[in-house]
Amino acid sequence: MPKPNFFIIGEPKCGTTILHNYLSNHKDIFMSKTKEPHYFNTDHHQEAIQLNGEGKTKNSIFRYINKEDYLSLFEQANKEQKIIGESSTNYAYSKLAAKEIYNFNHNPKLLFCIREPLSFLQSWHSQIYKTGSEFIENFEEALISEKDRKKGKKIGKRTKYSSLLYYSEWIKFTEHLQRYLDYFPKEQIKVVIYEEFKKDNQKTIDEITDFLGVDRMKIDYKQANITPKTKLTKFLKSKNIFRRFFGKILPLSFRKKWGIFVDYIDSKIDKKTNTLSLDAKTKLMKQFKPEVEKINDLLHKHNLIDPEIDLVKYWGYDKV
Template structure:
């Protein structure tokens, strides 16, 4: 029975894609065929995939994503679905496996995570109108208004603040798996010192860290600037329907030349002010995280740094 024995379970916009690809390169690791399987997503969550999920396929369906691991016999089989952190299904299912998987979380300073999600939703997903500023989005979220979002993905963005209150979600994971089977990484460490981050994760997952001594830590799944949202929506809807890889690659290059600006996203003064205001809101949440995980989150604090 081929199931994962390690799962990267969150959180979104906290470097999980980069972390997954770093681990997937390791010779002792076999990665799922899709980075995010979404297999254990709750039925009522927007990212639920009715065509292939635990609720209709059972555990046998989960093995589909790890068929390539059968002959490799790796030390580690891994998948990474960032929204698992918010779900009940993986907490109920994964502890029942013959080998209980080790769980990895990457967490990011809330204001920065929400700002990254805003840019990703506006550009990569094109579900926020370009006219909506970050500060106005936050005001709308706090007022529980529509925020000019396309209906399908409203909930994920509207819950951006709630979803950044990590302690409440992690408490349930710790209850199910035990603190010893959960590793929490800071996104800030992963980006500023990836080698040190992979050292701690390698020890936790019991794989050889020597592989990362001269590793090229390239970032994955970064937000880009989309010039025309209407064109991006067409690409998202029809791009994967191009069956021939040669034409798909050609279409991708053509599309990126026309509609993607890869220059770094620059925060406005208003953006910076809003990010700082959000981080101030999370002072008590950071304390709950410290108590729950026995870790230091003071680097995330605005209040503590200014008093």
């Protein structure tokens, strides 16, 4: 049975969905149809069991917790495809995934994506709020609540596992990457800067295909990151029976207006969750600056970033 030899390990909200989709179209690459199987972050499996109960974890939170189910994701890969991969964005955050992947395959190719910490956290908060793991709508209040959450307080009923809500832990990019450098040589790791990918999708894809040792591919430009929808807007815009029925009887002009209205609902939620004053933004950037300096140093130490890019300046942290 085919086994994966390529992993997009995270971080979330850094363009990984588009990367996964682009690479799925390459003739020599097989990417699992299920994005985010989250098989190797076994520490999160255990958290979910403790918080939600074992039965619920098996059935709805982590579907791929045994090897047979996981490997079934890759059984459709053909012999000509050199790269067999999956994308689970919590592998970087997990404290165990690097070791688990190493025990599974010593020689995989790993893609690690990062983004300016403040915009990353805002986007992450917005996603888990919309999908139900976070119940605190205000971003600043959610950050402040982390201390309580580490004590088991202020955890929502729909939270998948508690550490999803530990915001300060999510931006420890240096620690996340170092786990993989402890197990894998730097030649097996490719780092993608989200802002660079967003600026030029094609250039980033060319670099990734070169890294994977496959032919380059021409792509159509797309936005580098997809904003998640609420469960309501997902339903209203999904290809369900409701939409198929009304799609047959309602004129196209009305359906377009409906789509605009649904997107408006989502944009209103984004504005409410992500509003930050200039003072608050500056304060958080000062708080995050030491991490930016550390990840910048680590990437340059291992030649994992363009030598001309200084992330402190690139992300604007030299001004705080």
